[in-house]
Each structure stands twice: as C-alpha cells, then as structure tokens.
Amino acid sequence: MKIKIINKSKNPLPKYQTELSAGMDISANLTENITLKPLERKLIPTGLFLELPEGFEAQIRPRSGLAIKNGITVLNAPGTIDADYRGEIGVILVNLSAEDFTVNSGDRIAQMIIAKYETAEWQNADALNETARGAGGFGSTKS
Numbered sequence: 001m002k003i004k005i006i007n008k009s010k011n012p013l014p015k016y017q018t019e020l021s022a023g024m025d026i027s028a029n030l031t032e033n034i035t036l037k038p039l040e041r042k043l044i045p046t047g048l049f050l051e052l053p054e055g056f057e058a059q060i061r062p063r064s065g066l067a068i069k070n071g072i073t074v075l076n077a078p079g080t081i082d083a084d085y086r087g088e089i090g091v092i093l094v095n096l097s098a099e100d101f102t103v104n105s106g107d108r109i110a111q112m113i114i115a116k117y118e119t120a121e122w123q124n125a126d127a128l129n130e131t132a133r134g135a136g137g138f139g140s141t142k143s
C-alpha cells in the first residue's frame with residue numbers, strides 16, 4: 001500500500017514496515033536539544049505529516065531500548081494518528097528515570113506502525129451470551 005507522507009525534517013524517511021519488522025523508527029526534528037527532567041513530559045516534533053487511507057491509523061509506540069536503558073517511554077502509548085489528521089506527528093515522551101535525558105535532533109525516539117481497524121455499530125442489548133470466564137478478570141485465574 002502507498003501512503004502519502006510529507007517530510008519537513010532533516011531526517012531520512014522512516015523505513016517502511018516489512019512482514020518481518022512491524023515498527024518504523026521515527027526521529028526527533030528539533031532546532032535545539034530538548035532535555036526531560038525526571039518525570040517531565042514533552043511533545044517532540046518529528047517533521048512528518050501523513051495522509052492515511054480511510055480505515056487506517058498510525059500508532060506511536062515506545063522503543064524498548066530507550067525504555068530499558070533510559071526509562072524513556074511514550075506517555076500515551078500507543079498514540080493514535082487518525083486518518084483525517086493533517087498536522088505534524090508529535091511524540092509525547094516522558095522520562096521515568098531519576099536522571100535528566102536529552103533528546104537531540106535526529107534521535108530515534110519512538111516507532112510507528114500503520115494498522116487497519118474495524119468499524120462497528122453498537123447493538124443495544126439486555127443480556128450478553130454466557131462464557132466460562134463470565135465476569136472473572138483482573139487476575140481471577142491466579143491460584
């Protein structure tokens with residue numbers, strides 16, 4: 001599938017997904033570095049703009065390396081990019097470590113996947129079908 005993208009950043013286009021690799025790394029596009037203090041969150045611009053086909057979304061997810069090494073994650077993961085959004089893709093990073101973390105322009109800060117989603121129509125009901133699990137959840141199967 002082809003998807004229109006405008007790249008106003010100095011970074012190369014994210015490498016497209018393959019059957020073996022779902023995530024495309026996306027990079028910060030900054031005029032100056034951004035530092036996140038412990039527990040601080042900031043919107044990081046990417047310089048990327050998409051025109052997604054109807055019925056598709058892009059999801060912004062954390063990178064595991066940044067999470068394990070630096071305590072940096074995407075606060076609203078997975079961030080949702082709607083098909084009708086024409087603004088710049090931003091990444092909300094949060095620093096969950098005890099140390100300052102500096103983002104430099106060009107740093108790969110998150111990954112993006114393109115996903116198809118179903119649309120649904122609610123059907124009002126008085127009862128739902130019975131299952132073995134029923135209302136059990138939230139650890140109900142733990143002994």
Ligand SMILES: O=c1ccn([C@H]2C[C@H](O)[C@@H](COP(=O)(O)OP(=O)(O)OP(=O)(O)O)O2)c(=O)[nH]1
Pocket residue numbers: 060076078079080081082083085088089090091092
């Ligand atoms: O990580 C994100 C999440 C969202 N967006 C952009 C694209 C998305 O289509 C739009 C709205 O996102 P969302 O629906 O999550 O935001 P909202 O808080 O519900 O705001 P709105 O009222 O603008 O929909 O913001 C991003 O660039 N990055």
